[in-house]
Amino acid sequence: MIEVKKLIKRFGMKSVLRGVDFRVERGEFVALLGPNGAGKTTFLRILSSLARPSLGEVKVAGYSLPNEAAQVRARLGVVSHMPLLYGDLTAQENLEFYARMYGITEYAIRITEVLDMVGLASRRNDLVRTFSRGMAQRLAIGRAVLHDPEVILFDEPYTGLDQDASSMLDEVLKSVAAQGRTVVMTSHDLARAEDLATRFDILTRGVIAASSSREALGSNNLLTFYKQALAA
Amino acid sequence: MTNFLQATFAVFRKDITAELRSREIIFAMMVFSMLVIVIFNFALELDPATRKEVTSGVLWATFAFAGTLGLNRSMAVEKDRGCLDGLLLAPVDRSAIYFGKVLSNLAFMFIVEAFVLPLYSALYNVNLFNPGLLLVILLGSIGYTAVGTLLASMAVQARTRDVLLPILLFPIAIPVLLSAVKASTGFLNGVEMAEIWPSLNLLIVYDVIFTAVAFMVFDAVVEE
Ligand SMILES: Nc1ncnc2c1ncn2[C@@H]1O[C@H](COP(=O)(O)OP(=O)(O)OP(=O)(O)O)[C@@H](O)[C@H]1O
Ligand SMILES: [Mg+2]
Numbered sequence: 378m379i380e381v382k383k384l385i386k387r388f389g390m391k392s393v394l395r396g397v398d399f400r401v402e403r404g405e406f407v408a409l410l411g412p413n414g415a416g417k418t419t420f421l422r423i424l425s426s427l428a429r430p431s432l433g434e435v436k437v438a439g440y441s442l443p444n445e446a447a448q449v450r451a452r453l454g455v456v457s458h459m460p461l462l463y464g465d466l467t468a469q470e471n472l473e474f475y476a477r478m479y480g481i482t483e484y485a486i487r488i489t490e491v492l493d494m495v496g497l498a499s500r501r502n503d504l505v506r507t508f509s510r511g512m513a514q515r516l517a518i519g520r521a522v523l524h525d526p527e528v529i530l531f532d533e534p535y536t537g538l539d540q541d542a543s544s545m546l547d548e549v550l551k552s553v554a555a556q557g558r559t560v561v562m563t564s565h566d567l568a569r570a571e572d573l574a575t576r577f578d579i580l581t582r583g584v585i586a587a588s589s590s591r592e593a594l595g596s597n598n599l600l601t602f603y604k605q606a607l608a609a
Numbered sequence: 610m611t612n613f614l615q616a617t618f619a620v621f622r623k624d625i626t627a628e629l630r631s632r633e634i635i636f637a638m639m640v641f642s643m644l645v646i647v648i649f650n651f652a653l654e655l656d657p658a659t660r661k662e663v664t665s666g667v668l669w670a671t672f673a674f675a676g677t678l679g680l681n682r683s684m685a686v687e688k689d690r691g692c693l694d695g696l697l698l699a700p701v702d703r704s705a706i707y708f709g710k711v712l713s714n715l716a717f718m719f720i721v722e723a724f725v726l727p728l729y730s731a732l733y734n735v736n737l738f739n740p741g742l743l744l745v746i747l748l749g750s751i752g753y754t755a756v757g758t759l760l761a762s763m764a765v766q767a768r769t770r771d772v773l774l775p776i777l778l779f780p781i782a783i784p785v786l787l788s789a790v791k792a793s794t795g796f797l798n799g800v801e802m803a804e805i806w807p808s809l810n811l812l813i814v815y816d817v818i819f820t821a822v823a824f825m826v827f828d829a830v831v832e833e
Contacts, residue, residue: 387764427697451700459691459697465627477619478699480612503632520695 395583464506510544620709665793741796749789
């Protein structure tokens, strides 16, 4: 579903990604872990066609970037730590707007479905500026799955959420992943990553330094694996 | 093509809905235009004859300043909440987003101009309801907004965007503003059409060029 070979990304003189090789099969849920500034956000922005690779090959859902970006975007949902929503529009209006941008026809039913899924049906006519961080984040997830994407990228979806909001988000994330979608999520919350993901990749010093499936991790816990990868 | 137009119209409609609710951008532009008009006329201490001479200059200076204010605000709304990323993630040609923003910025410009003209007429007792002048305002606003929307999407990346936009925009828009002032003065003073045509033609050419260039480079401007 995702295939990245020898990806290099430079900002001016600074190399952030120095040859990332990354492969994700359909239906996998990959947690992308790594210290601050490792380049996780940069990597997801390249996968989502918001940033251009400096060098290397990137394929998402069978289409290569940057040349077939529109085809990739049609099959991709993105949740970043910013909600990508308009405060002066209601939840319903925000989703209607994005439905039109994605060329979804008959979107009324789909929007109701999505609002139900993220538990915001009763707040559909409220302005998004009146939403709490947790509600906005749930709506952001609704926005990202509106067009039923095959691949979803989450960049630290738990940032700024309290316990209740986080466990509600757990449920939403699980139901999103359960529908056979391919998911890549960055997070600093190892416990959550361990709970949700089927594979753990560590991005540090510009490369994927280690990768392990949930099974291969065995009785080792994720924290030990993570620390070993950083120390190596 | 239908997707392209649908996306363009969706962006436009979204901006108008949000603006009708908050009225932030248009209100700021109106207050600002009013101040500019009043200050110009105090500063220049005009007798009625000279006032007639400078009218089109004052009008276009007002539109240009109020315009940068609107262009900046309308792009800042996208940037500050990360919505620009949301737009760029849509599976449409990105120039559809550019044209959608041009349409809404143009709508804001027209609304402010429709407020400024009667205000100016009433305050200074000049008749501005001249079809020729309205045509010039239409063409001039299109060119100014076309290039302004592109530059605003560049300036918004910088922390100094409020200063950056006028610095980028004014030099590039000078040909548009000069032709617009010239043609407006021509129409207001009832000059022969033959003398006005060159400036009018120039305006049309600039509109086409600016729109075409922005159409081609917008994608490169917004991508990291
Ligand atoms: N637009 C940009 N221009 C210049 N440098 C950038 C840009 N975006 C990111 N960087 C640099 O790239 C590096 C990686 O940043 P990135 O945000 O991808 O890290 P991250 O792994 O997501 O970190 P965090 O865990 O803090 O979110 C940082 O050193 C950052 O300064
Ligand atoms: Mg990050």
